[in-house]
Amino acid sequence: MQQVIQYFPQLAAGLGVTMMVALGSFAIGLMAALILAPLAIFGPRWLRLAIAGYVGLIRGLPELLIIFLIFYGGTVLLTGVAGRYVEVDALTAGIAALSTVSAAYLTEILRGALLSVPQGQWEAAMALGLRRPRVFRLVILPQMMRRALPGLGNQWLICLKDSALVSVVGLEELMRKSVIAAGATHEPLAFYLTAGGLYVAVTAVSTLMLGAYGRQLAPAGR
Numbered sequence: 001m002q003q004v005i006q007y008f009p010q011l012a013a014g015l016g017v018t019m020m021v022a023l024g025s026f027a028i029g030l031m032a033a034l035i036l037a038p039l040a041i042f043g044p045r046w047l048r049l050a051i052a053g054y055v056g057l058i059r060g061l062p063e064l065l066i067i068f069l070i071f072y073g074g075t076v077l078l079t080g081v082a083g084r085y086v087e088v089d090a091l092t093a094g095i096a097a098l099s100t101v102s103a104a105y106l107t108e109i110l111r112g113a114l115l116s117v118p119q120g121q122w123e124a125a126m127a128l129g130l131r132r133p134r135v136f137r138l139v140i141l142p143q144m145m146r147r148a149l150p151g152l153g154n155q156w157l158i159c160l161k162d163s164a165l166v167s168v169v170g171l172e173e174l175m176r177k178s179v180i181a182a183g184a185t186h187e188p189l190a191f192y193l194t195a196g197g198l199y200v201a202v203t204a205v206s207t208l209m210l211g212a213y214g215r216q217l218a219p220a221g222r
Contacts, residue, residue, distance in 0.1 A: 014177030029102030094166030113148035
């Protein structure tokens with residue numbers, strides 16, 4: 001326990017990096033999905049096929065492979081463009097890779113939620129004279145987000161756990177810090193249990209926050 005206390009500042013710093021990767025990848029993925037999901041339904045046929053292909057491809061690849069492709073492939077690409085060696089740093093590669101993954105899954109979550117909103121909601125709002133973009137923003141989007149909330153919460157937790165994969169390219173997030181501390185002290189169980197406790201604590205806080213947000217979005221009277 002004394003060694004865990006001694007290394008706790010490093011573990012806390014690793015947790016900060018973990019949260020940065022998880023929050024960054026989820027936020028970027030969600031912003032992309034908010035654009036892609038409506039286009040996957042209402043866009044031209046070629047664009048719908050392209051989005052479906054992207055989602056299918058990403059869902060068929062392991063996250064670890066995507067991290068390697070972006071980390072090493074990004075370095076090769078930038079080096080070729082710049083004409084000199086340019087290395088993609090582990091943090092950028094991790095966020096980019098997990099954003100690519102989360103965008104694909106979040107697009108499917110939001111697409112399903114959007115399809116579940118009754119068509120009558122569109123027709124009623126447009127009958128009041130609202131144009132389609134305003135109907136989506138004011139009427140459809142809140143309902144879509146409420147219906148998508150369970151899936152969004154699950155994807156956030158997946159982003160949180162997947163952030164541990166970024167340690168393979170040298171990013172010193174929580175798991176990497178735990179491995180280093182375990183190797184230095186020869187107390188792997190203590191540090192891995194501590195890391196597990198920190199993950200569970202973040203998950204518990206996230207669940208409480210998602211529950212509060214869900215109650216805020218719930219229609220009055222429920």
